[in-house]
Amino acid sequence: MMTGIEVVYIEARVNCWLKFGEISDRVVVDRCRMLAFIEAGEMFAYVRWFANEYGTQHWSAYVLKARSAGARAARIPGVHPGGELLCVFKGAALVKRFLALADGLEGRGIRLPKLSEDYWRQCHLRLPLRMKPNPVSAQDVSVAAVRCKARVSNA
Numbered sequence: 251m252m253t254g255i256e257v258v259y260i261e262a263r264v265n266c267w268l269k270f271g272e273i274s275d276r277v278v279v280d281r282c283r284m285l286a287f288i289e290a291g292e293m294f295a296y297v298r299w300f301a302n303e304y305g306t307q308h309w310s311a312y313v314l315k316a317r318s319a320g321a322r323a324a325r326i327p328g329v330h331p332g333g334e335l336l337c338v339f340k341g342a343a344l345v346k347r348f349l350a351l352a353d354g355l356e357g358r359g360i361r362l363p364k365l366s367e368d369y370w371r372q373c374h375l376r377l378p379l380r381m382k383p384n385p386v387s388a389q390d391v392s393v394a395a396v397r398c399k400a401r402v403s404n405a
Contacts, residue, residue: 252287253316255296256328262301266328269295269311269352270362290318293336293363293370295352296329297345311339311348313370336367337374347377359388 252274258266260282268286271294275287288294293315300308314333317323323332339348351373352362365386373383 251319251331252289253294253314253333254330255286255288255294256330257284257286258282258328264301265297265299267297269297269349270356271295272363288316290316290321292316293365293367294333295362296326297349298328306342309340309342309345311345313337313373315367334367336370339374339377344378347380348373351377351383355386360386 255268255271256266257268258264271286271288272292273286274289277285277287279285293313295311295313297311298308299306312326312329313336314324314326314329315336316333317331322334324335325332326335339345355362355365369383369386376383
């Protein structure tokens with residue numbers, strides 16, 4: 251079973267989008283909405299922004315791991331059936347910090363969906379305190395992927 255994510259863009263009102271994640275399938279609902287599907291076990295970031303005539307009303311970002319059918323999952327609006335919540339950021343300042351961190355990592359050639367779950371958990375704790383997360387390199391990501399594969403094959 252795949253996790254479905256609602257991607258919506260209505261100019262000056264709604265912008266819900268994926269910051270990163272390996273999309274395996276997509277369905278265009280209409281010119282403003284699309285459903286993106288992600289395989290179980292993959293990590294992704296989902297950003298939600300809402301506004302009205304008075305300006306921004308809600309801004310949040312979530313890093314989640316797509317879950318398989320029957321597994322426990324956090325319910326996040328726009329993510330069906332949900333996912334394992336690794337970190338959540340609410341409010342304009344915190345979401346901007348998260349987006350700047352993600353852009354910086356991508357600029358260094360680091361594939362964000364391949365970072366460890368622990369990295370995102372520490373970001374959840376450190377970014378609200380205006381602390382920088384522990385540094386990570388592309389080599390760290392490849393070592394973590396090898397360790398993950400070894401754990402899966404030994405299980």
